[in-house]
Amino acid sequence: MKNYFLISIIALAVFTACKPGHQKEAQRKAAMETDTIISIPPHTVNVYYFHGDKPCTTCQAVGNVAKETVMKYFADSMNVHFIDININRKPNRKLTRYYHVTNTSIVVAGREGYDNLTKEAFDYAVKKPDKLEIIIKETIMQREEYNR
Known part of the structure; x- marks a missing residue:
């Protein structure tokens, strides 16, 4: 008992x-x-560079290539934005959950959806940055939001 x-x-x-x-x-x-859908203004494409507090050398190269691409080809455009996001900051958690991001990533997003270019970014950022630049540029230009 x-x-x-x-x-x-x-x-x-x-x-x-x-x-x-x-x-x-x-x-x-x-x-x-x-959770409400992340709202992006009409005719706008955002290039998000997600990273942690202390990005490694490759992660920094990914961010640098993405930022330089946006500045080089879309500096005159009011509709293409490069946005640096620290995934460890509390205000950014909703955005990281929405895009299913857990580590360093590059996401090209518009109102109609998004493209995650993380695999390509890590494949080419260090050894073939020109190829990554072309991929990012073409992805932005293919977005429906950019073509309106």
């Missing part, structure tokens, strides 16, 4: 200790599902 009572108390303690964690997970999932 003592063992049954002891097991019941332990089980009760375990279940009540785990309950708040489940509530927080459920709240997080609900928030992500009901």
Whole structure:
């Protein structure tokens, strides 16, 4: 009888200790599902450079190529913006969740959707930056928002 009572108390303690964690997970999932869509003005293309607090050399090269591309080809355009986003800052969490970003990334986004160029960025940023520049430029120019 003592063992049954002891097991019941332990089980009760375990279940009540785990309950708040489940509530927080459920709240997080609900928030992500009901999160409002990130609003980008009409006829606008944003080039997001997502990075952490201390980006590595390759990550810095990715950001530099993206920024230089936007400045080189779209400096006169009022509709193309380069935006530097630190993923570790609390105000940026909604944006990182929306674009499914967890590490350094390049995202070309407009009202109609977005293109994640992270794979290409890491493939070419250091050894073939000219190729990455062309990819970013073409992606921006192919966006429906840019062509309107």
